[in-house]
Amino acid sequence: MVNNWIDIIQYSLLPPNCILCGGRGLAYMDLCQPCYHSLVRVGSHCICCASHFDNTDLNLQLCGDCLKNSPNFDKTYAPYSHQDALRYLINRCKFNGEYKYSRLLGLLLADYLRDYAELPELIMPVPLHPKRYRQRGFNQTLEIAKVISKKLAIPIDNTSCLHIKNTAHQVSLSAKQRHKNIKNAFALAAIPVAQHIAILDDVMTTGATVNEMARILKVAGVQRVDVWVCARA
Numbered sequence: 194m195v196n197n198w199i200d201i202i203q204y205s206l207l208p209p210n211c212i213l214c215g216g217r218g219l220a221y222m223d224l225c226q227p228c229y230h231s232l233v234r235v236g237s238h239c240i241c242c243a244s245h246f247d248n249t250d251l252n253l254q255l256c257g258d259c260l261k262n263s264p265n266f267d268k269t270y271a272p273y274s275h276q277d278a279l280r281y282l283i284n285r286c287k288f289n290g291e292y293k294y295s296r297l298l299g300l301l302l303a304d305y306l307r308d309y310a311e312l313p314e315l316i317m318p319v320p321l322h323p324k325r326y327r328q329r330g331f332n333q334t335l336e337i338a339k340v341i342s343k344k345l346a347i348p349i350d351n352t353s354c355l356h357i358k359n360t361a362h363q364v365s366l367s368a369k370q371r372h373k374n375i376k377n378a379f380a381l382a383a384i385p386v387a388q389h390i391a392i393l394d395d396v397m398t399t400g401a402t403v404n405e406m407a408r409i410l411k412v413a414g415v416q417r418v419d420v421w422v423c424a425r426a
């Protein structure tokens with residue numbers, strides 16, 4: 194609701210300006226037409242984990258990794274590749290905390306989901322460990338989730354899943370170390386009341402974090418777990 198009023202007041206006083214170049218923004222989006230078209234989309238990709246296929250064989254559906262070890266989640270929706278402008282926007286959203294970055298990322302993802310996704314009953318943003326939350330003062334994933342929730346009219350559940358292990362930053366770790374680091378990092382404080390849930394994260398690199406969160410949701414009996422991310426590395 195607060196976001197709603199900020200939007201109304203800001204857009205009525207000032208037409209949106211492009212966050213990237215300062216030019217005139219699209220209606221209700223802080224991005225201009227040329228910058229919007231310059232964002233790098235994920236091309237041909239695995240339907241399960243959204244990893245990009247170099248081979249453009251249209252018959253390919255699953256990547257080698259998903260064929261070998263089926264992930265705990267069912268489908269990943271990732272509109273953009275984690276490079277250039279998207280990397281910049283996500284970094285600003287994560288470390289700067291300004292509302293305009295989470296709003297833009299939320300709007301971009303919501304537009305894509307409205308066109309392509311089978312919508313779930315609940316959105317679950319990946320929770321931060323309480324210590325990390327205190328340091329940062331906000332959870333950027335929850336801020337993005339609020340924008341999408343409003344756009345697509347899907348409720349957020351940010352209380353059922355807890356981040357209980359203060360894990361090391363995943364960025365510096367190898368894929369194998371990431372899986373080990375995140376193992377048992379989450380716990381459910383309550384069983385979510387939904388059969389179809391979308392886990393929301395800003396960026397997906399190896400998928401270790403969302404895979405671990407999907408695992409406990411599946412163990413708790415949730416039938417379908419999708420992953421929504423703004424960008425795929």
Ligand SMILES: [Zn+2]
Binds near residue numbers: 213229
């Ligand atoms: Zn621009």
Ligand SMILES: [Zn+2]
Binds near residue numbers: 258259
């Ligand atoms: Zn895959």
